[in-house]
Amino acid sequence: MRSTSLALKQLVAGVSVLALAGALLTGCFVSAESTRNVGNEIIIFVDFSGSMGAENRALIEHDFADTIIPSLAAGDRILVAPINEETLTSFHALLDETFPPQPEFNRWMDNTMRHERELKASEREVDELREKIRAQLPEMLLKAGSSNKTDIFSSLLMAKKLFQATERRKILILMSDMIVDYPPYRFDRISWTPEKKQELLAELQLKGLIPDLSGVCVYVSAVTAESAEMARQISGFWQDYFDRSHADLDSSRYAHVLLHWPPSDDCAS
Numbered sequence: 399m400r401s402t403s404l405a406l407k408q409l410v411a412g413v414s415v416l417a418l419a420g421a422l423l424t425g426c427f428v429s430a431e432s433t434r435n436v437g438n439e440i441i442i443f444v445d446f447s448g449s450m451g452a453e454n455r456a457l458i459e460h461d462f463a464d465t466i467i468p469s470l471a472a473g474d475r476i477l478v479a480p481i482n483e484e485t486l487t488s489f490h491a492l493l494d495e496t497f498p499p500q501p502e503f504n505r506w507m508d509n510t511m512r513h514e515r516e517l518k519a520s521e522r523e524v525d526e527l528r529e530k531i532r533a534q535l536p537e538m539l540l541k542a543g544s545s546n547k548t549d550i551f552s553s554l555l556m557a558k559k560l561f562q563a564t565e566r567r568k569i570l571i572l573m574s575d576m577i578v579d580y581p582p583y584r585f586d587r588i589s590w591t592p593e594k595k596q597e598l599l600a601e602l603q604l605k606g607l608i609p610d611l612s613g614v615c616v617y618v619s620a621v622t623a624e625s626a627e628m629a630r631q632i633s634g635f636w637q638d639y640f641d642r643s644h645a646d647l648d649s650s651r652y653a654h655v656l657l658h659w660p661p662s663d664d665c666a667s
C-alpha cells in the first residue's frame with residue numbers, strides 16, 4: 399500500500415513538473431511572438447498635377463523630410479508612387495525600400511550580449527537607410543515630373559493590390575489636393591449637394607471604384623481648394639468614400655499638412 403501511495407505521489411509530482419515546464423515554454427514562445435515587430439507598410443501616393451502649386455510641393459517635401467523619414471523604423475516598408483492617369487496601366491514606384499527587421503529576442507534561448515550586438519547593428523542599418531532616403535528625396539520628387547490628370551480612384555485600387563500580401567500594419571498617405579480631374583469626373587466643376595454626393599458614391603460603387611481597404615489607416619495631406627466651401631464639400635465626399643471602403647480616415651488626419659503622425663495604435667486596429 400505504501401509503495402502504491404509513493405508511486406502515485408511521484409507520478410503526480412512528475413506531471414506537475416511537466417505541466418510547469420510546458421507553461422514556461424508556452425509563455426516563452428507567446429512572449430517572443432507578442433514582442434515581434436512586424437513593422438509598417440507605408441504606401442504614399444503623391445499628386446504632381448498642375449493644380450498642386452509650388453507651395454504644396456514644398457509642404458510635401460517638408461512632410462517627407464521632417465515627419466515621415468525620421469519615423470521610419472526596423473521592419474518598415476515605404477513605397478512612394480505618383481497619382482496620375484497611368485497608375486493601373488504602367489505603375490512605377492518612385493521609391494521602394496524595406497528596412498531590416500528588428501532582431502527578435504527570446505530570454506530563454508538567446509544570448510543577451512549577442513542580441514545587443516545584433517540590435518545595435520540593426521539600428522545602424524536603419525539610420526543609414528533613413529539617410530539614403532533623405533538624400534534621394536529631391537531627385538525622387540524631381541523625377542516624378544508632372545501629370546496632366548489626377549486619377550485618385552486608380553491609385554486607391556492599386557493601394558488595395560499593394561496591401562494584399564503584407565503582414566505589416568497598413569498605412570496609406572495621400573499627398574494631394576484631393577480634387578479628382580480625370581474623365582468623367584471633374585470635382586472642381588461639380589455642383590455639390592448631399593444628393594449629388596450620394597449619387598456619385600453609388601455610381602463609383604457600381605463601377606468597382608471603391609475598393610475594400612479594411613484595416614488600412616489613412617492620412618491625407620496637401621489639401622487645398624479654390625474656396626472654403628469647395629474644400630468642405632470635397633472633404634465630406636472623401637470621408638463618406640473611405641467609410642464605404644472600410645478604411646480608417648479620421649477628420650483630424652485630413653489636412654493641409656501631415657498631422658498626428660505617426661498613427662496611434664488604435665488606427666484601423
